[in-house]
Amino acid sequence: MVGHGGAMAWVGPHAPPNDATVGTHVPVNGRHAPYLPVSATRYRLRLLNASHFSAYSIGLSDGRPLLQIGTGNGLLRKPVVRDRVLLGPAQRADVIVDFHDASGRDVVLDSVPAEPGATGADARRAALMQFRVGADAADPSRLPARLPAPQLVKVPATVSKTWTFDPDGHEEHGTFWSVNGHAYDPDRIDHRPRLGTVERWRLRNASDMTHYVHIHAEQWRTVLRDGKAPPPWEQGLEDTWRLEPGEVVEVAARFEDFTGPFMIHCHMLDHEDHGMMARFDVVPDRRQRR
Ligand SMILES: [Cu+2]
Missing domain, CATH: 2.60.40.420 (Cupredoxins -  blue copper proteins)
Structure with missing residues (x-):
C-alpha cells in the first residue's frame, strides 16, 4: 500500500480492480454441502448471502419456484414467483418453498450463473445444500395475496x-x-x-x-x-x-x-x-x- 495525495492507493496484481478474494467452498450455516430432512409441505426460508465477495443466483435443482415474500428488511406487499433469487454480499430474501409432490426426492438449493452479459452472470456456480423430502404431512399454511408490508415514505421530487x-x-x-x-x-x-x-x-x-x-x-x-x-x-x-x-x-x-x-x-x-x-x-x- 502506498500513499498518494492523501488518498489510499495500491499497486500489484491484486490492486483494484483485480482484488477479488474468493474461497473454494461455500458453507451453509457453517457446514459444507449439508442436507436437511423436510416433510412434503411448505417451508419459509431466510436466505442471507454472508460471503464477502461472491454473488449467488439461488434456486432449486428441480426448477421448483421460490415464492419471495420479503427482502431482508421486511415483507413485500405481494408475493413474487421467482425462478432464481440473485443475492450479492449482505443481500437477503425471505422465500417460501413448497415441497408438496416431491415426497421421496432430493432437491438441491443451488446457485447457477446467468449467461454472459445477462443479469446474474457474476453469480457463482455452487451446489449449496440438499433438502431430503419425506412424507406428505398436514399443512394448514396458506399464503395471502396481500401481505402486511411496511409503509413506504413519500418520495421527494429532487435528488439531494x-x-x-x-x-x-x-x-x-x-x-x-x-x-x-x-x-x-x-x-x-x-x-x-x-x-x-x-x-x-x-x-x-x-x-x-x-x-x-x-x-x-x-x-x-x-x-x-x-x-x-x-x-x-x-x-x-x-x-x-x-x-x-x-x-x-x-x-x-x-x-x-x-x-x-x-x-x-x-x-x-x-x-x-x-x-x-x-x-x-x-x-x-x-x-x-x-
Ligand atoms: Cu464493489
Whole structure:
C-alpha cells in the first residue's frame, strides 16, 4: 500500500480492480454441502448471502419456484414467483418453498450463473445444500395475496445526493476504489442529512464491474432503477442494491433514529477495504434545538 495525495492507493496484481478474494467452498450455516430432512409441505426460508465477495443466483435443482415474500428488511406487499433469487454480499430474501409432490426426492438449493452479459452472470456456480423430502404431512399454511408490508415514505421530487462508484488512481501511483472520486477517509464527511427529513439519493456505478452498494442508518425504498420502476421484488425496503456497470438506482428514506456518523460502501469487502466507502453524518434537526 502506498500513499498518494492523501488518498489510499495500491499497486500489484491484486490492486483494484483485480482484488477479488474468493474461497473454494461455500458453507451453509457453517457446514459444507449439508442436507436437511423436510416433510412434503411448505417451508419459509431466510436466505442471507454472508460471503464477502461472491454473488449467488439461488434456486432449486428441480426448477421448483421460490415464492419471495420479503427482502431482508421486511415483507413485500405481494408475493413474487421467482425462478432464481440473485443475492450479492449482505443481500437477503425471505422465500417460501413448497415441497408438496416431491415426497421421496432430493432437491438441491443451488446457485447457477446467468449467461454472459445477462443479469446474474457474476453469480457463482455452487451446489449449496440438499433438502431430503419425506412424507406428505398436514399443512394448514396458506399464503395471502396481500401481505402486511411496511409503509413506504413519500418520495421527494429532487435528488439531494449522488454517490458515484468507480476505480480511481493511475499506473504510477496505484489504483483504488472510490466513491465520488475519493478513497475512504474516516475524517471526511461527504454529506449531512438532517434527522427527521426524507432524502432521495442517486447511486451510480461508473465502473465496468458490478457492485453491491450498502447504506447504513436506515431502511430505504427503491424509487427508480435505470429511470424505471424497480422490479416487484425490489418494491419493499432494502439496504443493499446490485448495480451493474453503468446502472443508476435512486432510493429514499427518512432519517428517523440517530444522529452521528454512518457509512455508505460497496459490500464486496475487498472493494470496501480498498477505498470504496464514504461517511455521512446525520445531524440534529435545527427546528428541535432550543
Ligand atoms: Cu464493489
